[in-house]
Amino acid sequence: MKFTFEGRFVIVLTASILSLAACKQPAKNTSATPTMTDTTQATLPPEKGFKEIVDGKLTHYYVLKNAHGMQAAFTDYGAHLLGLLVPDKSGKLKDVVIGFDEIEAYKKALSAYYGATIGRYGNRIAKGHFVIDGRRIDLFVNNKPNTLHGGRKGFNDVVWDTKSVTDSSITFSYLSKDWEEGYPGNLQCKVTFELTGDNAIKISYEATTDKNTVVNMTNHSYFNLNGIGSGTILDHLVQFNASNYTPVDSTLIPTGNIEPVAGTPLDFTKPATIGSRINDKNDQLKKGKGYDHNLVLDKHDLTMPVASVTGDKTGIEMQIFTTEPGLQFYSGNFMTGANTMHGGAKDDYRTGFAMETQHFPDSPNKPAFPSTVLKPGEVYKTVTIYKFSVK
Numbered sequence: 180m181k182f183t184f185e186g187r188f189v190i191v192l193t194a195s196i197l198s199l200a201a202c203k204q205p206a207k208n209t210s211a212t213p214t215m216t217d218t219t220q221a222t223l224p225p226e227k228g229f230k231e232i233v234d235g236k237l238t239h240y241y242v243l244k245n246a247h248g249m250q251a252a253f254t255d256y257g258a259h260l261l262g263l264l265v266p267d268k269s270g271k272l273k274d275v276v277i278g279f280d281e282i283e284a285y286k287k288a289l290s291a292y293y294g295a296t297i298g299r300y301g302n303r304i305a306k307g308h309f310v311i312d313g314r315r316i317d318l319f320v321n322n323k324p325n326t327l328h329g330g331r332k333g334f335n336d337v338v339w340d341t342k343s344v345t346d347s348s349i350t351f352s353y354l355s356k357d358w359e360e361g362y363p364g365n366l367q368c369k370v371t372f373e374l375t376g377d378n379a380i381k382i383s384y385e386a387t388t389d390k391n392t393v394v395n396m397t398n399h400s401y402f403n404l405n406g407i408g409s410g411t412i413l414d415h416l417v418q419f420n421a422s423n424y425t426p427v428d429s430t431l432i433p434t435g436n437i438e439p440v441a442g443t444p445l446d447f448t449k450p451a452t453i454g455s456r457i458n459d460k461n462d463q464l465k466k467g468k469g470y471d472h473n474l475v476l477d478k479h480d481l482t483m484p485v486a487s488v489t490g491d492k493t494g495i496e497m498q499i500f501t502t503e504p505g506l507q508f509y510s511g512n513f514m515t516g517a518n519t520m521h522g523g524a525k526d527d528y529r530t531g532f533a534m535e536t537q538h539f540p541d542s543p544n545k546p547a548f549p550s551t552v553l554k555p556g557e558v559y560k561t562v563t564i565y566k567f568s569v570k
């Protein structure tokens with residue numbers, strides 16, 4: 180159905196007057212509260228919790244906007260995306276990325292990597308070691324028995340430098356020193372976030388090195404397209420353009436095989452809700468405690484979406500485009516409600532999902548997987564776009 184602009188205006192105005200009137204009534208019972216909440220526009224986490232001293236460096240807070248009301252907040256601490264406001268099907272802004280009101284809360288929830296920029300190596304490296312140029316590299320095992328998302332103090336837990344800011348884009352840079360977290364080479368990296376005119380957030384990564392090393396950067400935002408604090412993500416509708424995946428062992432390290440999703444609960448080649456098969460009796464789901472798997476993307480050249488997800492309550496659709504060959508689909512299986520999100524709700528079990536575009540987990544130990552080696556003189560460059568619209 181199509182509405183004219185004027186028609187929509189009248190409907191929105193009428194709805195606002197009706198709900199305002201409803202709010203003015205004395206509350207007879209608690210059911211009056213959701214009506215009030217429903218009419219408010221979502222907000223971003225406030226600035227005041229992000230001006231701290233971390234590792235002797237002052238941290239900062241930034242807001243980007245585009246011409247259509249889309250807004251995003253960032254901090255240079257961990258180059259975190261703190262919140263992302265996008266319009267729902269009735270034009271109301273929803274915050275679709277889980278975030279917290281202060282750096283302390285991010286520190287407390289460090290092992291969940293909410294909204295963080297991940298590096299030097301996103302996802303797992305088996306038993307915390309690999310060999311490069313004949314030399315064994317030992318990393319810190321922070322996710323027994325493996326290394327996860329960079330080790331003891333990954334890129335998510337350091338203060339980045341802010342290189343440039345405009346109304347709609349920001350670039351952070353970080354020098355990861357030679358042997359930091361055990362990785363060889365001074366790695367000079369950059370991440371740029373841009374809100375585009377077509378309601379997308381475009382994330383571009385770049386890195387160079389002075390020694391052969393491995394790199395696999397990603398963003399670890401947890402999305403809830405119904406708005407954070409609105410319940411589980413199990414009724415979100417998902418489609419992946421991925422015919423294969425990398426099955427894992429009980430420690431979530433890929434076996435090395437690339438197998439078809441057909442006939443498994445990982446088959447989202449046709450749209451299905453996250454919850455429709457998540458409790459199936461299936462060995463891979465058991466190992467992941469739900470979805471925690473790397474999908475092998477059929478095509479990853481930014482010409483077509485690799486994934487599309489729709490929030491059942493808001494109609495907000497997110498399409499993902501990427502140059503990366505893989506996407507880690509994580510259904511929030513380790514969320515326990517231990518943290519209070521922006522807006523006051525807890526980060527309960529499966530109330531957010533992550534779709535981390537990446538090279539495959541444990542690639543440094545899997546020669547058959549696309550290589551993550553970066554050499555001096557080469558430039559690591561990847562792009563991922565999360566694009567929003569309504570259905």
Ligand code: BGC
Nearest residue numbers: 290291292471507509513535
């Ligand atoms: C991993 C999960 C992990 C989560 C938070 C995801 O990228 O695949 O296994 O629990 O990050 O650490």
